[in-house]
Amino acid sequence: MHVALTGATGFLGLRLLRRLLGTHRSVTVLARAGSGDAVHRISRFFELTGAPEPFVAGLPGRLRVVETELERPGLGLSGPAFQELADGLGAIWHSAGSINLEGDLPELRRTNVEGTRHVLELAAAGRHSPVVHHVSTAFVAGRRREGVAYEDELDDAYGFENAYERSKYEAETLIHAWSRQHRRPVVVLRPSILVTDLPPHPELPSHPLQVIERILRDARRTAGLGSPASDDAGPDGPHGAGLRDGRPRLRLVGHPHGRLNLTQVEHAAEVMVRLAGRTPSGGVDTYHVVHDRDVPVSTIVTLLERLVGLSIDLVATKADALSALEALVDFYPGLAAYLAHRRRFDDTRVRALFGPSAASRPVDLDYLLRGLVPRDPVPAGPSPTPKAAFPSARYA
Ligand SMILES: NC(=O)c1ccc[n+]([C@@H]2O[C@H](COP(=O)([O-])OP(=O)(O)OC[C@H]3O[C@@H](n4cnc5c(N)ncnc54)[C@H](OP(=O)(O)O)[C@@H]3O)[C@@H](O)[C@H]2O)c1
Incomplete structure (x- = not known):
């Protein structure tokens, strides 16, 4: 066939x-x-x-x-x-x-x-x-x-x-x-x-969390807040939501007990x-x-905070006065909507057919970080344990 x-x-x-x-x-x-x-x-x-x-x-x-x-x-x-x-x-x-x-x-x-x-x-x-x-x-x-x-x-x-x-x-x-x-x-x-834990690579297609990270990173830069690695975070626009621990603060509408699959x-x-x-x-x-366990929205918030150098607060409703950063992020309503989700997807049919073999490894903060942080370039010169550019995949 x-x-x-x-x-x-x-x-x-x-x-x-x-x-x-x-x-x-x-x-x-x-x-x-x-x-x-x-x-x-x-x-x-x-x-x-x-x-x-x-x-x-x-x-x-x-x-x-x-x-x-x-x-x-x-x-x-x-x-x-x-x-x-x-x-x-x-x-x-x-x-x-x-x-x-x-x-x-x-x-x-x-x-x-x-x-x-x-x-x-x-x-x-x-x-x-x-x-x-x-x-x-x-x-x-x-x-x-x-x-x-x-x-x-x-x-x-x-x-x-x-x-x-x-x-x-x-x-x-x-x-x-x-x-x-x-x-x-x-x-x-x-x-x-x-999602994947395969590190990003310019020749591989992006996944949704990578796209979200890129949007936040670009918004941070466009708002004049520097890049996450630098410490040149300036004042946060006319309605500045301010800095917290030196990191720009970003209020996003979401639910504190939200979870996503x-x-x-x-x-x-x-x-x-x-x-x-x-x-x-x-x-x-x-x-x-779907995965048998949802990921708390708080994990995704922590992930983005770490990657983009922000301090994110989940709030119940959109603030009246947005900071420059928040106004830029507001251009992407498709992105933030999911932070308020607490819905579960029933997958009885798949489970009935495949039983426990339908379950997969946990998706946690470490897993997600691996899939979003570019792999360090392999250092020049001899190395006692040379790193492979990418982890091997299994082939059927
Ligand atoms: N990624 C997710 O998290 C996710 C979750 C649920 C469902 N899905 C569904 O899974 C499917 C695959 O998504 P993906 O993550 O693989 O997306 P992707 O990485 O963006 O890949 C999309 C694929 O569709 C092709 N394509 C897009 N627009 C096209 C067009 N106008 N004409 C012809 N080909 C076109 C692309 O071709 P080029 O490479 O040439 O652009 C690429 O091969 C989609 O139907 C999506 O709705 C994805």
Whole structure:
């Protein structure tokens, strides 16, 4: 059964690809047209994560890259090329998407909703009725900040924290309609926030916490507060919220007992590919791919304080007078909304299938710090225990 994957160059897609290459001799990569050399980017990921040389050398022979335009009907391919692609597939993994929490709805709809529509068209056209594995997000649960979100729920009753959540919700509703209309199975995989302890690297895709850290760091610099490593923190604008212990103070709306679900991306990919091995029910099978323990928001606050050199206070409501730093951070409402969340994601279906093996290692402050602090450059000259540039990953 030949498999195609969209989003293979992304943070999650690369891990899905690694798993799929563990069970398939070759994979068709539906790469974004014009975004660069997909095989090169994929190969760099495998090199940087410690894949054996022969594995990396063999990649060009195992990856068939088809450049596609997700946002265009027929994926931007000619009619015959689209049909030939569709007819060769037994399964389609759709992981491509825009995860821009600050993006506007029309833009996010083009990628996340129309992109999904075009992937479904590909699945509908295929002679072998390929099964669709759609990567959604647990955050289609929307602006429900407390209680429990279940796997079989899909409604917009609570509204959404941002246009990203809405676009992913709309993509799921499209999938339900398509599945009913075509009487075809779809597996919907809903991960929570994905993280890694692999240190950041310019040639690897960022993950959401890295993006948040970058926003805060840039805001700090733009507000004239210097960089975290320097001690040149100046006065904090006309409505200065002041300094605490020499660190700029930042008030963010959040809940002191808030908690968020963060899942290791490697573990999420493993669970997803295991789920794909199940015989689908025939309709839409939805799974929450989440960690069994939430991370307290206070841990995330401590993490950001350490990385960006801030003193963060969680407050119940937005202050009337914002400091220069707070005004800059306020430009990113998608970022702070989650600090008030206390909701749990029920993953009974995954647990019922896999039992304790569905659980993963803890995500704690040390784990998160490792994934956000760039690895020190290897010192020049001989070293008794030379450090590998990156920790080795396990290969199936
Ligand atoms: N990261 C998370 O924490 C998280 C959590 C829950 C769900 N998800 C879901 O997981 C999926 C993968 O996310 P990710 O973390 O891997 O994101 P990512 O690192 O930003 O990667 C996105 C992937 O989608 C491709 N892509 C984006 N826009 C595209 C477009 N307009 N046309 C074609 N390809 C496009 C990118 O191609 P290029 O590399 O060429 O740009 C890349 O391969 C998404 O559907 C997302 O909603 C992610």
